[in-house]
Structures are given as structure tokens and as C-alpha cells.
Amino acid sequence: MTLDGTTSYVLAGRDALAVIDPGPADHPEHVEAILTAVAGRTVTQILVTHRHRDHTGAAPALAERTGAPVRGFDPEQCLPGADGLFPHPLSDRERIDLGGAAVELVHTPGHTSDSVSLFLPQAQLVAESGDERLGPGPAGPAAMMLTGDTLLGRGTTMLDHPDGTLTDYLASLECLIGYGDALMLPAHGPAQPSLAKTARRYLAHRHERLDQVRALIAEARQGTTTASSPAAPEDPEQLGRMLYGEDSPVPQRVTTRIAAAQLDHLRRLGEI
Secondary structure, three states: OOOOOOOOEEEEOOOOEEEEOOOOOOOHHHHHHHHHHHOOOOOOEEEOOOOOHHHHOOHHHHHHHHOOOEEOOOHHHOEOOOOOOOOOOOOOOOEEEOOOOEEEEEEOOOOOOOOEEEEEEEEOOOOOOOOHHHOOOOOOOEEEEEEEOOOOOOOOOOOOOOOOOHHHHHHHHHHHHOOOOOEEEEOOOOOEOOHHHHHHHHHHHHHHHHHHHHHHHHHHHOOOOEOOEOOOOOOHHHHHHHHHOOOOOOOHHHHHHHHHHHHHHHHHOOOO
16 A cells, blocks of 8 residues: 555755655664665754654654654654654644755645645755656756655545545645645655646545445435445445445455545535
């Protein structure tokens, strides 16, 4: 479910440096790769885009190696640095100054309640040698958005319901559309040239799924169910099978969570 794995990013200003999403635990070679990438410069912060272990697992090890504190939107993700002091959690619209490189935190819940994206109004992308997922990089400074798992480079995002809600997610997609054609840098999958275009595609997909759920519920209420659309669409497990099929490669626990998020959103709208 992590596609090519979790991508870590290093944000570097003139005199400060931050590591984003250090990755899962038990991959010491990845921590070493991050330390090689920072090339001996001081890491001032380790930031996590949300609480899932494939993003946060290596944070304690990297904090120990660098002395940098770990910060997330969820206070439980925060860890002290070498000074022993617990850092403040990340906050919506917070600006982090890396010394000439401004980073704006944008709370984008939906995948999880604590999901954040990081907006860089002007940045220069430097890809690791041979890393084709990031592409060649822009010729000059350009706006970029690190989206964590809110938007992926391929496929669609799972909503970790009930912590993540479709209601929040739709609002987050609308928010990201407002940032226009910033380069999109996800935690999984390749970079995308237009944040807004990707967010609009995700938004259209979610509304199509909701319309499909509405149709299944209407059929059941009208007594027009068939073998392919049995009469239990308001049960999340059953709805998940109806939407994705009995032989779906997506695990049933995932399709059930997705269906539960859709039903929850329709209840919030007063439709069921």
C-alpha cells in the first residue's frame, strides 16, 4: 500500500534544514541515506505529515542521530531533541523559516485527522542521482507542495475512517486546488506537475463514488436489488464489496473503511 515506498524530503535554507517523513522503522539504511543527503549540515527539525508508521517509524532513530526534535500536528508524534524539551505541535498556517526558505503548514485532514501538507512558495528541487520519480526539476524557483498521503503520485488515497473522514477530505481537496499549478511532491509515487489538476481529479473521483453509493441505496430502498446489488448497501462491509467486487485486489478491511467514510459523509449531509 506504500507503492514505491515512503519518500523522505530534505528542505534546506541558508542556515537551517528540516527532514520530512523519515520513513518506517527497521530500515537503518534509509536513515543512513538521509544523513548522507544532509551532508553533515545541522538538522533543526524533523516533521511528519501524519501519524502512520511508514512515515514516523524512523523518527526516533533520526532524532537520536541528529539531536533534532520531531514535530507533527498530533502532539503524540512530537519528540524532544537534544535539549530534552518537547516541541510545539504543528499548527495550521504556521510558517517555518529555514533561513531564506519559508515553509507554510496547511492542515489537510481526511486521510487522517492530523494530515498536513507543506507549501514552499519558491523552492529549487534537487533530485537524488538516478531518482526518476522526481523528474529533472524546474529550471528556477517554483512553488511546490509536499502532500504526504493526502494526494499520491499514483492511484487514490485511503481514508483511515473513523479518524479520517470524507467530509474533511473533500474540504482539503478544495483547499489544495486553491494553490494552483504548484509542483506536487507526494510521499508515495512520482511527482506530479500540477497540484490543482491532481486535486481536481481526486475530487471528481470521490463525487463519482458518492453518486454510485447514492444509486445503490436508492435501488435498495425501491426494492430493485439484483444479484449484483444486494439489499444491504448501508452496511459498510457489504457496500465495500458492492463497490469494489468480491475479487478486488484491495483488502476487505480497506474497502470497508472507504465505504464507512462514504456513508458517514452522506449521514452528515442528511441524505441517509
